[in-house]
Structure formats: structure tokens, C-alpha cells
Amino acid sequence: MHMERLHGGFSFIDKRIYYNHNVLLIMLGEFEYLLLAASARLGDEAYGAAIRLVIENATGRRCSIGALYTTLDRLEEKGLIKTWVGNATQRRGGRSKRMVRVTAKGIKAAKEFYEVVMRSSRGVFWEAI
């Protein structure tokens, strides 16, 4: 049996255990999912500041450096992303970037999160409630 333990995030659901066809899953946190989605969207251009802008634009909420980098560390520890030091640019005062790439494991975890949210939202019409 494949077992995965995925901790973290801000959401109350992130440490709940879900059983799906004998596969034990633990959900990503919502912020972890947002970060994975932003990194996947940015592709080769995924790094700290760019990810932050994508998340802020998508959620309309401020995303702090503290939340961003501690979550990046956590995702990397879980093997869901890979990070490395990128090139320095003039716009950044000659400082290098922390580049991000979502791993195959990260894609799988994000896909599972998305599917659970979609499944649990089926038949729910928020406007009507």
C-alpha cells in the first residue's frame, strides 16, 4: 500500500486523512496548493517574487516573504518541489533568485488536492446558500 504523509499549510483540512481506493492520502494545505499552482503556471520563470505576485493577484490577499519561504522549505522537504539558485538581475540589485520547479510528486499531490476539492464541491451552489 502506498502511504504518503503530507503535512503543513494553513488550512484546517491539511492534516485530515482521506481514504481513496486503499490509498492513504493526507491533503496539502491550501497555501501549499496555491504555491504549487503558481509555480506550475510560471514554469521556468518560477521564483520567489514572481510566485508571490501570482498568488497575490489570484487571491487578492497579501502574501508575505515569511509565509512564502517557509512553505517553499516545507514543500522541498516533502519532495514536492525542487529549488536552486538562479541568475542575478539588475532589477533585483544584482542578487540571485531562488528558482522553483514542481516535481512529479508535487504534480501528483496538487492534482489529488484539486480533484478532492472538485469532488467535494460537486452539486454545491454557493450562490444559492
Place this chain on the structure above:
Amino acid sequence: MGTRFNQWFFHKLSGTLEPELREAVLGDLTELKISEERAIYELLSLLLRRQTKAQTSWKPWLALLGIVWPITWLLTNLSNGIASDLNIQALAYWKYGVFYGTGLTGLQEILTFVCQSLAVIFWSWTAGWAIGALSEGALWVNQTLLCLICFFHGKVIYLIWLHLQAAFPFNHFGSANFPFYLHSFIHTAVVLLLVLLPAFAGIKLPMRRGRIGIKLTIFLVSAIATLTMLVTLTEGWQFTALERWSMGALHYSTPGWEERLLPLLVFSWPATYLLIGTMRPQSEAICA
């Protein structure tokens, strides 16, 4: 004024991050044109989150409760004892032009002083090394606590109370307060030289070099074992000398060597940890 303070504070805060992370964070803050105040707030939030995460591991707690608090406290106690011995000799020489007679011979006095000082230096260094290897992200908290224990318990705080006058006791050579300034100066100098500086030299090593070579480890462990035995021996001299000096008036039942050795073994556990860390294979290294 405020801006200069902000810049200084921001610089100090960012200095606590690892070089690669600092580059990335400072680059992001520059690219996003974040205001100075906001940047400080964000940096503080990052440090707080990382600190909270670091404290969830058992290693920083072992460093804090097993070394920083007990060993630094006891080492500072020992350094205070050495400083008191030095102080009484300095005062006797200043006032009467002779050294204070403790009942020990000159050679025994020197040997006792050298052995105890060297032992405190080696114990402090290995304690510092173990703190550096165990503390991980909580290093600056443990370092700060170590300094506070040395400053307050080791009487370094006198420097602040005396408005730095204690640092220059020889300006007050003829003054009636000279003994007080001398006392503060000796305690400060001894705790700095024997405890704080060696401990910080030890703390920095795991960050600079990772593992310590087997030759250096063997040298350190042998030196500590030898010095521990010598301190046990010289302590016995002191008990006997005190009784002889008082012509039997101060009669202590001199503790046996086992009783004198046992408390000193507390200082040796960081050295044992160092030895185990070096002997383990590279992949399982205590401080990778």
C-alpha cells in the same frame, strides 16, 4: 535618524539568514519595491516562522537544556573561582607588595592556575561546538542565552553598571575604589577569555567546516581527559593546603578523587558527543 536605524536593523536581521536565502529574500524585496518598514516586518515574520519551526526539533532543546544552561553556568562558576584567586593575588601584591599565601608552593599555584584555565578553555570550546552542531535554526537563541548567562553570572555586566570604567582599572590606581574596579576587570577578562571566546570559536566551527577531522578530535578528547585528571589532582592540593595554611584551624575532610572527578565529568559530555559524531559514518554525521 529613523531611516538609518531601520537600515541598520534590516541589515542585522538579514545577516541572520543563510547566505543563499538572504540573497533570494533581499533580491525579492528589491524587485517588489517593498518599503523599508514593510521589509523589516516581512523579514521578522520570516525569522519568527523559521525559529518556530526550528524549535519543533529535539536537538536545539538538547543544546539548551543540556549545555547552554547547565554547562555554561558551571563553567562561568569555575571562571569566577579562577578570577577570585587571581584577584586576591593582585590585590595582595598591590597593597603589600607580596603574593597572598594560600599554602600552595609557587609551582603548585602556577600549575593549578594553568590546568584549571586550560580545562575551562577546552570544556568551553567543546561545549560551543556541540551547541553549534545541535542548535540548527535555533542557534541565535542559544547563542544569546549563552552570552546572557556569561554576562550576568560571570559579572561581565559590571562593565555596564560601572559605565565602562571597570574596563580601565589602572586609571584609578591610587583611588580607594581601585580594588573594586580591579575585581570587575579581572572577572570580565577571565570569563571572556576562558569561556565566551572559546565557546564562540567552537560554535562557528560546525558552520564553517561541518565535520572535525579524526586527528583533531583525538587531540581534543585526550587533552580534555588529561586536563580533567589534572584538575582533579590540583583540587586535592588546594584542600590540603588550606588545612596546612590555617594550621589545622580549618579542617575539611578532603573529598576523595572520585568525589572531585565526578562533577567534572559533566563538562566532558560535549567531548563525548564530538567523539561519537566523528566516529560515525559521513552519511550519519551529527553535523552534516
